[in-house]
Amino acid sequence: xxxxxxxxxxxxxxxxxxxxxxxxxxxxxxxxxxxxxxxxxxxxxxxxxxxxxxxxxxxxxxxxxxxxxxxxxxxxxxxxxxxxxxxxxxxxxxxxxxxxxxxxxxxxxxxxxxxxxxxxxxxxxxxxxxxxxxxxxxxxxxxxxxxxxxxxxxxxxxxxxxxxxxxxxxxxxxxxxxxxxxxxxxxxxxxxxxxxxxxxxxxxxxxxxxxxxxxxxxxxxxxxxxxxxxxxxxxxxxxxxxxxxxxxxxxxxxxxxxxxxxxxxxxxxxxxxxxxxxxxxxxxxxxxxxxxxxxxxxxxxxxxxxxxxxxxxxxxxxxxxxxxxxxxxxxxxxxxxxxxxxxxxxxxxxxxxxxxxxxxxxxxxxxxxxxxxxxxxxxxxxxxxxxxxxxxxxxxxxxxxxxxxxxxxxxxxxxxxxxxxxxxxxxxxxxxx
Amino acid sequence: xxxxxxxxxxxxxxxxxxxxxxxxxxxxxxxxxxxxxxxxxxxxxxxxxxxxxxxxxxxxxxxxxxxxxxxxxxxxxxxxxxxxxxxxxxxxxxxxxxxxxxxxxxxxxxxxxxxxxxxxxxxxxxxxxxxxxxxxxxxxxxxxxxxxxxxxxxxxxxxxxxxxxxxxxxxxxxxxxxxxxxxxxxxxxxxxxxxxxxxxxxxxxxxxxxxxxxxxxxxxxxxxxxxxxxxxxxxxxxxxxxxxxxxxxxxxxxxxxxxxxxxxxxxxxxxxxxxxxxxxxxxxxxxxxxxxxxxxxxxxxxxxxxxx
Numbered sequence: 001x002x003x004x005x006x007x008x009x010x011x012x013x014x015x016x017x018x019x020x021x022x023x024x025x026x027x028x029x030x031x032x033x034x035x036x037x038x039x040x041x042x043x044x045x046x047x048x049x050x051x052x053x054x055x056x057x058x059x060x061x062x063x064x065x066x067x068x069x070x071x072x073x074x075x076x077x078x079x080x081x082x083x084x085x086x087x088x089x090x091x092x093x094x095x096x097x098x099x100x101x102x103x104x105x106x107x108x109x110x111x112x113x114x115x116x117x118x119x120x121x122x123x124x125x126x127x128x129x130x131x132x133x134x135x136x137x138x139x140x141x142x143x144x145x146x147x148x149x150x151x152x153x154x155x156x157x158x159x160x161x162x163x164x165x166x167x168x169x170x171x172x173x174x175x176x177x178x179x180x181x182x183x184x185x186x187x188x189x190x191x192x193x194x195x196x197x198x199x200x201x202x203x204x205x206x207x208x209x210x211x212x213x214x215x216x217x218x219x220x221x222x223x224x225x226x227x228x229x230x231x232x233x234x235x236x237x238x239x240x241x242x243x244x245x246x247x248x249x250x251x252x253x254x255x256x257x258x259x260x261x262x263x264x265x266x267x268x269x270x271x272x273x274x275x276x277x278x279x280x281x282x283x284x285x286x287x288x289x290x291x292x293x294x295x296x297x298x299x300x301x302x303x304x305x306x307x308x309x310x311x312x313x314x315x316x317x318x319x320x321x322x323x324x325x326x327x328x329x330x331x332x333x334x335x336x337x338x339x340x341x342x343x344x345x346x347x348x349x350x351x352x353x354x355x356x357x358x359x360x361x362x363x364x365x366x367x368x369x370x371x372x373x374x375x376x377x378x379x380x381x382x383x384x385x386x387x388x389x390x391x392x393x394x395x396x397x398x399x400x401x402x403x404x405x406x407x408x409x410x411x412x413x414x415x416x417x418x419x420x421x422x423x424x425x426x427x428x429x430x431x432x433x
Numbered sequence: 434x435x436x437x438x439x440x441x442x443x444x445x446x447x448x449x450x451x452x453x454x455x456x457x458x459x460x461x462x463x464x465x466x467x468x469x470x471x472x473x474x475x476x477x478x479x480x481x482x483x484x485x486x487x488x489x490x491x492x493x494x495x496x497x498x499x500x501x502x503x504x505x506x507x508x509x510x511x512x513x514x515x516x517x518x519x520x521x522x523x524x525x526x527x528x529x530x531x532x533x534x535x536x537x538x539x540x541x542x543x544x545x546x547x548x549x550x551x552x553x554x555x556x557x558x559x560x561x562x563x564x565x566x567x568x569x570x571x572x573x574x575x576x577x578x579x580x581x582x583x584x585x586x587x588x589x590x591x592x593x594x595x596x597x598x599x600x601x602x603x604x605x606x607x608x609x610x611x612x613x614x615x616x617x618x619x620x621x622x623x624x625x626x627x628x629x630x631x632x633x634x635x636x637x638x639x640x641x642x643x644x645x646x647x648x649x650x651x652x653x654x655x656x657x658x659x660x661x662x663x664x665x666x667x668x669x670x671x672x673x674x675x676x677x678x679x680x681x682x683x684x685x686x687x688x689x690x691x692x693x694x695x696x697x698x699x700x701x702x703x704x705x706x707x708x709x710x711x712x713x714x715x716x717x718x719x720x721x722x723x724x725x726x727x728x729x730x731x732x733x734x735x736x737x738x739x740x741x
Binding site: 055056057060061063064221224225226228229230231232234236248249251252259260261262264277282283284 | 439442443446449450550554555556557559561565567569586587589591663664665667669670673705708709713714
């Protein structure tokens with residue numbers, strides 16, 4: 001049909017020779033490979049970011065807020081003209097917080113959706129399950145996971161973590177505060193998978209460096225729903241409980257911890273993961289008053305709130321208490337989700353530095369991000385200034401310690417970026433691209 | 434913690450698990466006993482109970498006690514009616530054929546789970562307990578040759594957990610009375626013993642089936658309403674109770690109510706005690722191993738009746 005329509009070019013009565021010639025041209029055009037058709041239009045094609053999101057499974061509460069933050073960041077980047085003049089398109093796929101599904105999703109991004117990069121995963125077992133496939137497919141994979149697996153050298157050159165700090169640097173920066181202010185005899189309670197093991201290994205080493213000791217390690221399966229049975233293992237002479245828990249039962253965990261101790265609780269230092277997406281005013285959590293938390297980014301707007309944080313809150317739709325502006329009961333995962341926002345801005349900066357045009361420029365994108373160092377406190381980096389280490393593919397930044405006072409988390413200590421440094425364990429730049 | 438108080442805490446925690454498990458498993462045992470239906474969707478009725486309890490208390494607002502009491506009365510009835518409806522619409526149409534009912538209930542499992550995910554969402558949501566006082570428990574010790582009481586660190590339970598144990602006992606007693614003393618129970622037992630003969634004596638077997646399926650689901654929902662102030666309602670929470678109920682029903686003897694209750698106590702308490710002293714994984718391993726032994730050495734279960 002198309003061919004016969006394009007045939008009458010020169011007049012109402014084409015000769016047989018002319019008609020054949022036009023047919024041949026039309027046929028040739030139809031047979032051209034697909035890429036050639038977009039050769040001129042490439043600048044307006046969207047840049048596709050495959051967003052691996054925990055919509056279901058134990059990471060669902062994080063996934064919902066990672067999704068909202070990512071959508072807000074993409075909208076902002078598009079308002080400001082996109083990346084290299086091309087719009088950013090987020091292609092979201094649920095990974096079910098499951099490593100096997102995670103690897104399949106990566107494959108879908110690369111082969112089915114033709115995404116330029118993969119992005120967004122939080123739970124460390126999903127990252128560890130997906131990263132090898134991303135490396136094989138040579139798909140740049142930007143994770144927002146906190147796990148030490150990127151900087152430890154366990155993964156590959158195509159996996160980067162430029163938007164959120166890792167557990168090793170976080171706990172190392174917390175240990176001096178815990179030892180100086182709370183006590184030196186610590187009992188650790190953590191989830192029994194890679195993320196929890198990072199806490200176990202690096203905090204134990206860090207507190208020993210401060211002259212303290214860990215009396216007992218209590219590992220709890222991340223799918224556990226009842227916790228009291230684990231608490232008798234806490235030694236009687238514990239001065240500080242160090243707790244970090246994830247999954248749908250975090251509220252039960254903290255409540256049962258309070259019920260176990262009653263009025264005689266020791267000092268407590270928790271990672272906010274134990275209460276992410278949970279209202280700190282929930283019944284049964286009163287005992288937390290006076291306890292301390294690590295926060296990646298303070299949930300409650302502080303007195304010294306930066307304009308950048310205010311801007312970030314407004315764009316994502318989070319109020320001063322860290323809850324959704326449309327539903328005050330819908331508490332965000334504020335200490336982690338900024339990582340999605342910042343990572344997308346790093347991707348934008350990297351693609352623009354590399355003059356990214358399409359999948360053939362993926363190695364150039366990796367090299368451009370590896371070349372980054374200082375990331376200043378700005379609308380693109382609302383959590384604070386950061387320093388990126390191109391060799392280990394890991395970013396380093398400020399950490400915040402807050403105290404529960406009258407049901408709110410008030411900032412009591414901010415670490416320096418240098419507090420979070422440790423010697424490089426890998427140099428990914430030596431690996432082939 | 435000293436051994437004595439430690440064991441007491443483990444036993445109390447185990448008793449809460451056992452109480453909830455006994456309710457859930459007796460529902461499964463009842464359905465299997467009377468209808469010979471292996472209900473794989475049983476855990477989803479448990480989950481629906483918890484989710485609806487959240488929904489009811491949320492809708493009513495007001496005081497925690499009021500909301501909880503209404504949820505306790507309304508939710509099992511709602512879930513029971515839903516189950517009776519699935520029985521009439523699905524299971525009856527496939528003539529309760531054993532293989533097809535298993536496949537059908539697997540389908541029902543996924544439908545309920547995914548519909549909950551699509552409507553209620555993937556969050557774990559709490560229901561406020563009607564009352565919840567921490568009760569520190571004393572322990573006896575010999576001081577200078579005389580008995581004296583002291584309050585060990587961490588040895589405590591909440592009033593609500595005690596109430597869960599007590600109400601599970603009351604409900605199971607009521608169920609036993611209904612089964613053995615009432616006309617309804619007589620009809621159910623007659624249907625269980627010989628379906629055709631019961632039909633010949635004018636027992637409306639189809640209605641009994643729908644009722645039993647509803648009752649089984651209502652028991653699971655009741656257990657869930659009781660546990661939801663301690664844990665939280667989540668769309669995947671049906672998996673564990675289903676697995677444990679199957680373990681309990683196999684150990685206790687398929688279709689035997691007293692067997693189910695006894696096995697629930699055994700599994701619940703051993704789960705509590707083994708998890709405290711060793712590890713929760715070991716508790717699961719031992720429970721599964723026990724099932725294997727029961728299947729090998731006493732295939733009809735501890736209390737089951739050998740059937741021809």
